[in-house]
Amino acid sequence: MTAFLQALASGLALGAIYGLIALGFNITYATTKTFNFGQGAFLVPGSLVGVSLLLLAVGKPHFGNLTQAEMTMTAYVLATIASVVVVGAIGIALYYCAIKPFVGAGGLNWVLSTIGFGIIMQNTALAIWGPASIAVPSPLGSEVWRIAGAGIRPQEVLIAVVAVAVMVGLDIVLRKTRFGKALRAVAFNPQAAAIVGINVETIVILAFVISSALAGLAGILIAPITTASVFIGLGIALKAFSAAIVGGLTSPRGCMLGGFLLGVVEALVGLWRAEMREITIFLLIIIVLVVRPSGLMGARSVEKI
Amino acid sequence: MPALAHAFGLAVLAAGLALVPFFGLNDFYLQILFTIGVNYLAAAGLNVLVGYAGQKSLGHAGLFAVGAYTAAIANIEWGLSPWLSLLLACGFGAVFGLVIAMPSVRVSGPSLAMVTIGFGIVVEKIVTEWTDIFKGQAGFYGINAPSIAGVSFTNLHWVWFVGALCIATHLMLRSLLAGRYGRAFLAVQMAEPAAQSVGISVVRAKTLAFVISAVTCALAGAVVAQQNQYFNSDFITFNLSIFLLVVVIFGGSGSLYGPLFGAVILTLLDAWLARWPALQHFTYGALLLFSLYLMPNGIAGAVSGLAARWRPRKAAPSDIPGHSALAATPSAAASGEILVVKDLYKAYGGIVPVRNVSFAITAGKVHALIGPNGAGKTTLLNLLSGHVAPDGGSIRFEGHEIAGWPAHRVATLGIARTFQNLKLFGELSALDNVLLGAHRHIETGFAASLLGLPSSRSAEATARADALALLADLGLGERAHEPAKSLPYGLQRRLEIARALASKPKLLLLDEPAAGLNPQETHELGEVIRRIQQAGVTVLLIEHHMDLVMGISQHVLVLDYGALIAEGRPEAIRRDPKVIAAYLGADDDAALTGDAA
Numbered sequence: 004m005t006a007f008l009q010a011l012a013s014g015l016a017l018g019a020i021y022g023l024i025a026l027g028f029n030i031t032y033a034t035t036k037t038f039n040f041g042q043g044a045f046l047v048p049g050s051l052v053g054v055s056l057l058l059l060a061v062g063k064p065h066f067g068n069l070t071q072a073e074m075t076m077t078a079y080v081l082a083t084i085a086s087v088v089v090v091g092a093i094g095i096a097l098y099y100c101a102i103k104p105f106v107g108a109g110g111l112n113w114v115l116s117t118i119g120f121g122i123i124m125q126n127t128a129l130a131i132w133g134p135a136s137i138a139v140p141s142p143l144g145s146e147v148w149r150i151a152g153a154g155i156r157p158q159e160v161l162i163a164v165v166a167v168a169v170m171v172g173l174d175i176v177l178r179k180t181r182f183g184k185a186l187r188a189v190a191f192n193p194q195a196a197a198i199v200g201i202n203v204e205t206i207v208i209l210a211f212v213i214s215s216a217l218a219g220l221a222g223i224l225i226a227p228i229t230t231a232s233v234f235i236g237l238g239i240a241l242k243a244f245s246a247a248i249v250g251g252l253t254s255p256r257g258c259m260l261g262g263f264l265l266g267v268v269e270a271l272v273g274l275w276r277a278e279m280r281e282i283t284i285f286l287l288i289i290i291v292l293v294v295r296p297s298g299l300m301g302a303r304s305v306e307k308i
Numbered sequence: 309m310p311a312l313a314h315a316f317g318l319a320v321l322a323a324g325l326a327l328v329p330f331f332g333l334n335d336f337y338l339q340i341l342f343t344i345g346v347n348y349l350a351a352a353g354l355n356v357l358v359g360y361a362g363q364k365s366l367g368h369a370g371l372f373a374v375g376a377y378t379a380a381i382a383n384i385e386w387g388l389s390p391w392l393s394l395l396l397a398c399g400f401g402a403v404f405g406l407v408i409a410m411p412s413v414r415v416s417g418p419s420l421a422m423v424t425i426g427f428g429i430v431v432e433k434i435v436t437e438w439t440d441i442f443k444g445q446a447g448f449y450g451i452n453a454p455s456i457a458g459v460s461f462t463n464l465h466w467v468w469f470v471g472a473l474c475i476a477t478h479l480m481l482r483s484l485l486a487g488r489y490g491r492a493f494l495a496v497q498m499a500e501p502a503a504q505s506v507g508i509s510v511v512r513a514k515t516l517a518f519v520i521s522a523v524t525c526a527l528a529g530a531v532v533a534q535q536n537q538y539f540n541s542d543f544i545t546f547n548l549s550i551f552l553l554v555v556v557i558f559g560g561s562g563s564l565y566g567p568l569f570g571a572v573i574l575t576l577l578d579a580w581l582a583r584w585p586a587l588q589h590f591t592y593g594a595l596l597l598f599s600l601y602l603m604p605n606g607i608a609g610a611v612s613g614l615a616a617r618w619r620p621r622k623a624a625p626s627d628i629p630g631h632s633a634l635a636a637t638p639s640a641a642a643s644g645e646i647l648v649v650k651d652l653y654k655a656y657g658g659i660v661p662v663r664n665v666s667f668a669i670t671a672g673k674v675h676a677l678i679g680p681n682g683a684g685k686t687t688l689l690n691l692l693s694g695h696v697a698p699d700g701g702s703i704r705f706e707g708h709e710i711a712g713w714p715a716h717r718v719a720t721l722g723i724a725r726t727f728q729n730l731k732l733f734g735e736l737s738a739l740d741n742v743l744l745g746a747h748r749h750i751e752t753g754f755a756a757s758l759l760g761l762p763s764s765r766s767a768e769a770t771a772r773a774d775a776l777a778l779l780a781d782l783g784l785g786e787r788a789h790e791p792a793k794s795l796p797y798g799l800q801r802r803l804e805i806a807r808a809l810a811s812k813p814k815l816l817l818l819d820e821p822a823a824g825l826n827p828q829e830t831h832e833l834g835e836v837i838r839r840i841q842q843a844g845v846t847v848l849l850i851e852h853h854m855d856l857v858m859g860i861s862q863h864v865l866v867l868d869y870g871a872l873i874a875e876g877r878p879e880a881i882r883r884d885p886k887v888i889a890a891y892l893g894a895d896d897d898a899a900l901t902g903d904a905a
Binding site for chain 1: 358364366410411414415416418419421422423425426427429430433434437501546550553554557558561586589590592593594595596597598600601604686690695696727728729731
């Protein structure tokens with residue numbers, strides 16, 4: 004039972020990470036029918052930029068290791084802000100280099116161009132930080148919390164709390180604000196949105212900034228659990244993509260739900276046999292898609308004849 | 309590419325291969341040539357899937373693995389000869405192609421990407437983790453290479469062997485893709501409903517494309533395992549799937565020569581940059597990012613664009629006489645009820661576009677279906693053609709109960725249609741559009757088409773001649789070789805009719821054929837419909853243009869709010885108070901007064 008609770012907790016934390024990234028996929032897909040296939044590479048600066056700034060601030064080289072004493076909550080918050088801002092800004096570059104030339108062209112060109120952008124980013128990061136991983140202490144310390152007998156890492160709680168807060172916040176923004184309304188208008192029909200005076204390109208760029216910033220946030224949130232390194236991204240982004248598809252790429256809430264679902268299933272299967280995690284998850288995803296091709300909460304698209 | 313230039317190119321390639329031993333190449337260079345061949349093999353099949361059938365796959369590493377592990381296990385564990393293992397690898401490749409096609413044909417867009425990624429990762433994890441059978445990272449050692457007359461393949465032999473496989477694959481795919489199968493793939497990619505309407509099963513076409521790509525990819529994997537004599541799970545990665553896709557798209561998907569460009573350039577680049585791994589990755593990334601921006605259709609697209617500017621394409625007339633489907637004279641005047649509809653019902657939630665409609669269509673006549681906008685006319689047509697499944701009722705066509713049949717099966721019975729919002733195969737020529745209409749009449753087996761047998765060539769030539777005759781008959785002869793999408797709107801409408809006629813239908817359904825036509829074109833359309841009737845084809849058309857309807861039809865059906873409110877001869881319909889009320893609106897008092905009088 005404790006093992007189950009423990010797995011459930013870490014599954015929810017990991018699922019929150021998947022959900023954050025998946026939500027980013029939803030936001031850009033809604034506006035342009037594209038998303039960043041190389042999103043994994045965006046987790047890398049997310050985890051490394053903020054941490055390196057902290058390292059420089061305490062007078063260490065940018066690729067060293069932080070001690071627990073140096074990682075206060077204030078420091079972590081500042082690092083998070085730095086990461087989110089930097090990665091969000093990279094999202095603008097992503098849009099101009101890899102998305103804009105291919106929007107509306109159909110085909111697979113945008114898939115390859117975003118993968119290409121990701122490869123360049125990852126190798127730039129490799130040149131800056133090298134292949135070694137950097138241990139990042141959690142601002143809440145490393146001592147395991149005992150809840151109902153189950154050992155839960157404080158960082159997992161932090162991840163879940165921050166991720167849920169961001170998701171709820173974005174959900175409100177998307178549904179209640181002028182920006183959210185404009186975003187949905189662009190998603191529904193860019194030409195009509197432009198006619199009523201919405202600056203479509205600004206909205207689209209903002210969508211990519213948000214999506215990238217979410218990946219950056221995911222990167223720094225997960226760093227104390229996985230350590231920060233150039234290679235953490237691909238696996239996580241692939242699961243986040245799966246979460247978005249299974250939950251329904253066209254539904255923000257579906258993407259978040261898909262994230263949690265995937266995280267929990269992964270953790271519970273891991274409890275049974277760790278090596279069966281990926282096999283089980285991806286077989287499940289294939290089955291779900293055969294039954295519901297547009298995901299659990301996605302809108303079915305019907306071609307008008 | 310003209311036949312002569314093609315034969316010359318093949319001869320040069322074969323001569324080049326034969327002369328390889330005289331170039332004094334060391335094993336490093338032989339290995340590069342071998343790798344080019346392997347990448348071409350895998351990409352050539354994948355191109356059929358991606359470039360022709362329009363499907364995406366980000367999981368072909370899984371199929372590469374199927375071939376490689378079949379070759380390894382068949383040889384080492386089951387003691388089969390290397391040749392037999394190679395054949396078996398292709399067979400297993402085909403089986404797994406079917407396996408991945410089953411979920412894939414049901415989804416599209418990002419979900420399709422997900423299903424194929426999932427397949428690739430599941431295979432990757434199985435061969436990594438299930439070490440009892442697949443030996444994981446330790447891998448299989450001592451996989452035997454094939455031998456001829458007791459001599460095991462050297463690296464030079466491998467280059468020759470793979471070169472021969474590539475040429476054979478190229479010739480087969482060239483023959484297949486030039487014929488009805490190639491056209492069917494493209495039709496599925498461009499407009500699924502239209503492909504169904506000419507009798508192409510979308511599911512079967514996509515499945516076939518998956519199987520073809522799986523076989524060549526498995527063959528490539530098997531050849532690598534045998535040449536390497538060693539294979540482990542590290543070969544099978546998500547990156548391999550991406551790489552194979554890049555070879556196709558960078559080279560130029562949908563072009564027969566795209567995979568060749570992709571395989572040669574990317575393999576050479578890879579080998580050349582291997583000394584500087586960091587630079588290699590940057591180049592690879594930059595290539596992905598910018599090359600498609602500069603060349604949206606890959607290298608083959610850029611090359612053929614240049615070639616077209618240099619040497620404009622000329623139309624080739626047919627050298628055998630053809631028979632226009634429109635010129636056919638009915639053997640016996642058809643009569644009786646060809647189509648009987650009873651209590652047909654379709655609802656979308658609370659909206660009921662077709663509400664218990666019953667009517668009969670008499671053979672040999674022109675029938676018109678009219679009604680105000682939103683009356684459910686197009687939905688009714690979609691039910692008849694099988695594009696939408698009814699919720700209840702019966703549709704009998706020549707004694708067959710076809711309610712609920714898929715559209716491609718309905719089409720094979722002899723019901724053809726056009727679409728209100730044109731659904732032409734836009735990138736294909738007018739001729740190819742009509743040839744697709746004739747799809748179900750070009751009787752060529754898969755093997756005959758793959759091997760380019762004379763039977764397949766003559767069937768193709770006959771169909772081509774007939775299609776050209778039909779186009780000429782409809783005044784489209786001059787433009788037979790232009791892409792359909794570049795024709796003026798009126799001619800596009802007419803081309804859709806030509807495509808439908810090419811299937812030699814018994815019943816032709818026309819959905820607003822006069823929409824967007826000018827008066828002159830509308831008049832010509834009336835003539836065309838009369839000629840269609842004279843050729844013995846029964847016509848049911850939806851039309852708002854009342855002059856046209858009243859002029860050419862012998863029987864009019866009126867639909868309003870999903871219900872049939874009147875039917876009869878045109879002159880009777882013109883005076884029917886219910887019809888007038890439906891079109892012009894009448895308040896209840898007026899209607900009552902009318903009834904009382």
